[in-house]
Amino acid sequence: MTATAAPPQAPAPAGPPVHKPAVRKRLVPYWLLLPGILWLLVFFVLPMIYQASTSVQTGSLEEGFEVTWHFRTYWDAFTEYLPQFLRSLLYAGTATALCLLLGYPLAYLIAFKAGRWRNLLLVLVIAPFFTSFLIRTLAWKTILADGGPVVAGLNAVGFLDVTSWLGMTEGERVLATPLAVVCGLTYNFLPFMILPLYSSLERIDTRLHEAAGDLYARPVTVFRKVTFPLSMPGVVSGTLLTFIPASGDYVNAELLGSTDTRMIGSVIQSQYLRILDYPTAAALSFILMATVLIMVTIYIRRAGTEDLV
Amino acid sequence: MRTPLAWLRRNLVVIAGLGTLAYMILPNVVVTVFSFNNPSGRFNYAWQEFSLDAWKDPCGVADMCGSLGLSLQIALWSTLVATALGTAMAFALVRYRFRARGAVNSLIFLPMAMPEIVMAASLLALFLNMGIQLGFWTILIAHIMFCLSFVVAAVKARVLSMDPRLEEAARDLYAGPVQTFLRVTLPIAAPGIAAGALLSFALSFDDFIITNFNSGNTVTFPMFVWGSAQRGTPVQINVIGTAMFVIAVLVVLAGQTVGNRRKKAQPK
Numbered sequence: 103m104t105a106t107a108a109p110p111q112a113p114a115p116a117g118p119p120v121h122k123p124a125v126r127k128r129l130v131p132y133w134l135l136l137p138g139i140l141w142l143l144v145f146f147v148l149p150m151i152y153q154a155s156t157s158v159q160t161g162s163l164e165e166g167f168e169v170t171w172h173f174r175t176y177w178d179a180f181t182e183y184l185p186q187f188l189r190s191l192l193y194a195g196t197a198t199a200l201c202l203l204l205g206y207p208l209a210y211l212i213a214f215k216a217g218r219w220r221n222l223l224l225v226l227v228i229a230p231f232f233t234s235f236l237i238r239t240l241a242w243k244t245i246l247a248d249g250g251p252v253v254a255g256l257n258a259v260g261f262l263d264v265t266s267w268l269g270m271t272e273g274e275r276v277l278a279t280p281l282a283v284v285c286g287l288t289y290n291f292l293p294f295m296i297l298p299l300y301s302s303l304e305r306i307d308t309r310l311h312e313a314a315g316d317l318y319a320r321p322v323t324v325f326r327k328v329t330f331p332l333s334m335p336g337v338v339s340g341t342l343l344t345f346i347p348a349s350g351d352y353v354n355a356e357l358l359g360s361t362d363t364r365m366i367g368s369v370i371q372s373q374y375l376r377i378l379d380y381p382t383a384a385a386l387s388f389i390l391m392a393t394v395l396i397m398v399t400i401y402i403r404r405a406g407t408e409d410l411v
Numbered sequence: 412m413r414t415p416l417a418w419l420r421r422n423l424v425v426i427a428g429l430g431t432l433a434y435m436i437l438p439n440v441v442v443t444v445f446s447f448n449n450p451s452g453r454f455n456y457a458w459q460e461f462s463l464d465a466w467k468d469p470c471g472v473a474d475m476c477g478s479l480g481l482s483l484q485i486a487l488w489s490t491l492v493a494t495a496l497g498t499a500m501a502f503a504l505v506r507y508r509f510r511a512r513g514a515v516n517s518l519i520f521l522p523m524a525m526p527e528i529v530m531a532a533s534l535l536a537l538f539l540n541m542g543i544q545l546g547f548w549t550i551l552i553a554h555i556m557f558c559l560s561f562v563v564a565a566v567k568a569r570v571l572s573m574d575p576r577l578e579e580a581a582r583d584l585y586a587g588p589v590q591t592f593l594r595v596t597l598p599i600a601a602p603g604i605a606a607g608a609l610l611s612f613a614l615s616f617d618d619f620i621i622t623n624f625n626s627g628n629t630v631t632f633p634m635f636v637w638g639s640a641q642r643g644t645p646v647q648i649n650v651i652g653t654a655m656f657v658i659a660v661l662v663v664l665a666g667q668t669v670g671n672r673r674k675k676a677q678p679k
Contacts, residue, residue, distance in 0.1 A: 350526025
């Protein structure tokens with residue numbers, strides 16, 4: 103046998119031949135997945151099915167509920183609570199935009215300019231995760247109190263005139279207005295924006311910045327043409343991680359807002375836990391889910407980063 | 412170019428970034444300051460006078476420390492279970508090619524792509540329909556469910572960046588599968604697993620919406636704070652908030668210092 107006649111196999115494996123029990127090995131991933139998948143199937147998928155069946159039931163708490171395929175619940179719920187729906191999307195959208203606007207400089211600062219302060223700044227961003235967010239949200243009641251220094255300051259610089267004109271505040275009050283709710287939402291979800299932004303910025307090779315500079319790009323151009331496009335994965339996952347939970351939130355609306363700022367989350371919560379109108383509540387939460395999923399899908403397609411999923 | 416305006420322009424990012432940080436830290440400062448307050452009414456929203464009373468007697472409020480203990484217990488258990496299940500799933504997804512991999516990936520992604528209230532409400536629908544008593548166990552089940560996806564995401568990120576040749580090298584050096592896993596794979600994946608565990612602890616400990624729906628009459632710490640927002644907030648809540656912030660900063664700083672030392676100790 104000559105060398106040329108030898109079958110074109112890979113070079114002989116170094117070390118002892120490995121014995122591969124083919125069938126057993128193929129089952130390994132399934133065994134690893136089994137407990138987790140079961141948990142998700144029983145406590146995530148099955149509940150969705152139950153909720154779907156609840157949403158087409160009619161009846162009352164006293165007489166019991168029965169599946170009657172009453173799809174009108176969806177239409178009735180949708181038309182009745184349309185204002186709260188639109189308000190939720192508006193507030194969540196505004197909060198997401200503000201988070202991006204506020205979070206980007208901080209993420210940029212930590213990624214590129216912080217030097218030895220980087221760790222401390224990161225800790226200060228992560229630490230809120232470990233402090234009860236309800237306590238911190240309640241603190242906004244103190245900060246935004248009527249006649250307090252923050253409100254007085256905002257009033258002095260004419261900020262409240264602008265927000266009043268936009269319909270976000272009323273007179274010299276901030277608490278119990280849309281501004282307070284958006285402020286709370288922005289605050290609550292900022293870490294969810296900053297961390298993905300930071301991790302995608304951190305991965306950027308700074309030599310690209312230098313190269314752009316060498317090619318006579320001004321700092322603004324470097325940002326617009328190099329940094330920002332490369333941080334897109336962070337922008338996309340950050341906006342999703344902010345918008346999705348913000349759209350279903352009711353904590354900020356309840357603690358910092360008034361009855362005029364109720365979001366769809368408050369409605370679902372009170373339908374489920376206080377009024378006990380389960381079919382309407384289930385229909386509402388399905389409408390919310392569908393809306394969010396559709397918007398997210400369109401957004402991900404547009405942003406062109408399907409590999410995130 | 413030494414005018415203040417030029418200086419401002421050059422440092423715009425730093426100023427804006429620090430501004431955001433101030434916005435993020437402000438509530439924590441307020442919580443800390445008001446933990447030394449002696450409020451006149453039931454609500455601790457306006458500054459009255461300096462007092463150490465709440466710090467001397469942090470558990471002086473009925474039921475508060477009980478709820479705190481319950482939250483810690485639930486967070487510990489759900490972290491343990493979610494980390495174990497999630498780590499196994501992450502390894503299966505990164506290390507093996509198999510059918511249904513895409514479906515499994517989307518099943519894990521879905522809980523993160525859904526408003527929390529939708530999951531909360533659907534779990535309640537399940538428990539109501541099955542006639543399961545709401546309480547400790549339903550909270551625990553719910554928390555494990557939503558922590559799972561976050562653990563998988565954290566561990567997956569780490570395992571993806573691992574060099575499989577290190578494990579091959581270990582096998583070439585006659586390490587058995589168990590030995591390879593325990594002495595090579597696990598130590599390299601540890602930061603990802605730790606991040607996932609830390610995240611799920613924080614998420615579970617702080618969760619309000621899902622707990623609100625599935626707790627029945629059981630009161631976790633966030634539920635207690637929520638209730639007190641209506642009834643009147645005791646100063647002790649601020650004491651706990653301050654203590655949690657300080658402990659969190661110390662734990663994370665300590666973790667990072669250890670991580671940095673390890674990095675420096677490694678050759679190259």
